[in-house]
Amino acid sequence: MPSETEQKDRANWLGILARARRADIEAVWPAHADPLEFEWLRKPQPGLVMVRGRAGGTGNAFNLGEMTVTRCALRLADGTVGQGYVQGRDRKHSELAARLDALLQLEAHRDGLLAQVIEPLRRTEEERRLERSRKAASTKVEFFTLVRGANPT
Amino acid sequence: MSAMSQAPKLLAGFADPVFDAQAVFRTLMSAIAYPGRVFTLEREVEVPAPLSLSATALCLTLADFETPVWLDGKAASPEALAHLRFHCDAPIVGNPEMARFALIADAEKMPRLIEFNQGVDQYPDRSTTLIIQVPSLTEGAEKTWTGPGIKGSIAPRIAGLPAWFWDEWALNRELYPTGVDVIFATGNAIVGMPRSIKVER
Numbered sequence: 001m002p003s004e005t006e007q008k009d010r011a012n013w014l015g016i017l018a019r020a021r022r023a024d025i026e027a028v029w030p031a032h033a034d035p036l037e038f039e040w041l042r043k044p045q046p047g048l049v050m051v052r053g054r055a056g057g058t059g060n061a062f063n064l065g066e067m068t069v070t071r072c073a074l075r076l077a078d079g080t081v082g083q084g085y086v087q088g089r090d091r092k093h094s095e096l097a098a099r100l101d102a103l104l105q106l107e108a109h110r111d112g113l114l115a116q117v118i119e120p121l122r123r124t125e126e127e128r129r130l131e132r133s134r135k136a137a138s139t140k141v142e143f144f145t146l147v148r149g150a151n152p153t
Numbered sequence: 154m155s156a157m158s159q160a161p162k163l164l165a166g167f168a169d170p171v172f173d174a175q176a177v178f179r180t181l182m183s184a185i186a187y188p189g190r191v192f193t194l195e196r197e198v199e200v201p202a203p204l205s206l207s208a209t210a211l212c213l214t215l216a217d218f219e220t221p222v223w224l225d226g227k228a229a230s231p232e233a234l235a236h237l238r239f240h241c242d243a244p245i246v247g248n249p250e251m252a253r254f255a256l257i258a259d260a261e262k263m264p265r266l267i268e269f270n271q272g273v274d275q276y277p278d279r280s281t282t283l284i285i286q287v288p289s290l291t292e293g294a295e296k297t298w299t300g301p302g303i304k305g306s307i308a309p310r311i312a313g314l315p316a317w318f319w320d321e322w323a324l325n326r327e328l329y330p331t332g333v334d335v336i337f338a339t340g341n342a343i344v345g346m347p348r349s350i351k352v353e354r
Contacts, residue, residue: 041165041239073239079162 013104013118017097018086020121025096028120030113036099037077044072044084044091070094076102161231164199166213166240173198177214184336184345189298189307191290193342201232203258207338208286209236215282216241216254223252223269227259228286249281257285260313266321269333277330280348284336288313290344300350309344311337319354326351 002010017025046068053064071085072094082102084094100117103109167173173196184192200209208228216222222243224233229245233256237243246252249269257263263285272280287293293312296319299305325332325348332348 039165041163043168043170045170073163075163075165081163 010101010105013114014083014085014097014101016118016121016125017084017100019125022090022093022096024121024124025093025100025117028117029096030116032109033099033103036103038074038082038099038102041073041075041081042071044070044094046070046089046091072098074098074102080105161201161235163239164201164232164236167196167198167210170213173210174214177210181211181214181336181343181345184343185334185347186302186345188300188302188345188347188350189309191309191342191344195341201236202230203227204233204236204256205286205338206341207343208256208258208284210341211284211336211338211343212237212243212254212256213240216243218242218244220253221246221251223247223249223255223281225255225257225259225263227262228256252281253279255281255283257283260285260287260318261315263315265317266325266333271328271333272331274331277332280331280333282334282336284338285314287311287337287339290337290339290342297353298346298350299353302347303350311344319352322346322352323354 047070048066049069051064051067052061054061067087068089069085069087070089070091070093071083072091073084074082074095076082080102082098082100082105084096084098084101086094086097100113104113104118176196177194180192180194184190194207194210196210198206198210198213200206204212212222216237218241220241220243222237222241223246224237234245237245243254249255249264252270255269266283269281269283270279272278289310289312291310293310293314295308295310297306297308299307329348334348335346337344337346
């Protein structure tokens with residue numbers, strides 16, 4: 001069994017690959033990841049996943065809605081299995097994620113790929129999120145109530 | 154080496170999950186509709202030891218996250234378990250009574266039929282369907298089968314069953330409409346035996 005930290009690391013990079021856009025992954029695609037010999041265990045297949053939510057972190061879980069997810073799994077010659085679960089219906093995107101996942105599990109490639117691929121993708125994602133929250137913040141409206149006599153502090 | 158590669162090597166499922174599963178399901182329906190006839194599944198699929206091609210293809214077609222699967226001691230190899238978990242998402246249960254499908258690789262030592270889920274009168278469809286892997290479908294002792302789907306009678310020769318099997322089958326038939334259904338499998342061939350079939354001992 002993989003150790004807990006290994007599992008956490010893997011969950012972390014799988015999450016980054018899942019949220020990244022395909023164009024972003026292709027922009028940082030490492031040359032040595034091509035060509036890669038692999039066999040499909042599960043060819044890319046789009047499907048629906050029920051997203052569940054919980055109000056305030058304490059309420060009961062409820063079904064928020066369904067989202068489209070494309071998944072695939074492949075096996076390298078040495079038996080390493082790469083999984084790709086990505087948002088949307090882009091089959092190629094899930095394939096790229098699965099290939100990177102397989103390579104990231106190999107000690108020989110891990111550190112290089114983390115620095116060259118995963119870290120830039122994480123930064124892009126963070127910038128995109130900040131950008132969006134800035135845009136949202138700039139439209140923020142402060143409401144206050146006019147109380148006869150004085151404004152509430 | 155990565156930690157993942159210590160687990161049993163995962164095998165590929167159907168090359169084309171939709172059409173392959175449909176083709177296998179169609180063949181299985183024919184096998185159930187015409188009990189005793191040998192049908193072959195004309196599909197290629199990677200097979201985990203010790204399962205046969207037909208048993209593997211049936212599992213990939215029938216089992217999913219809603220169908221608990223029970224495997225006998227021989228069928229429950231690490232390869233087969235990994236295969237079923239990965240491709241079918243099927244829960245593996247330790248009690249034959251809980252199972253929707255039972256996969257039996259060592260027919261000689263299989264549990265009695267009554268130990269599997271028999272279904273209930275309101276829901277006879279909830280009984281366990283047994284997939285029994287046998288050495289041969291054509292070289293065993295000849296038995297005469299009669300019942301719905303068989304014109305007159307048919308004489309399949311299922312090999313490798315325990316001595317008590319056909320006595321138990323007669324009891325299973327008396328439970329109608331509850332009781333288990335059986336699919337015999339070997340190589341890429343299957344024979345269906347639904348609970349309505351009468352077999353002369």
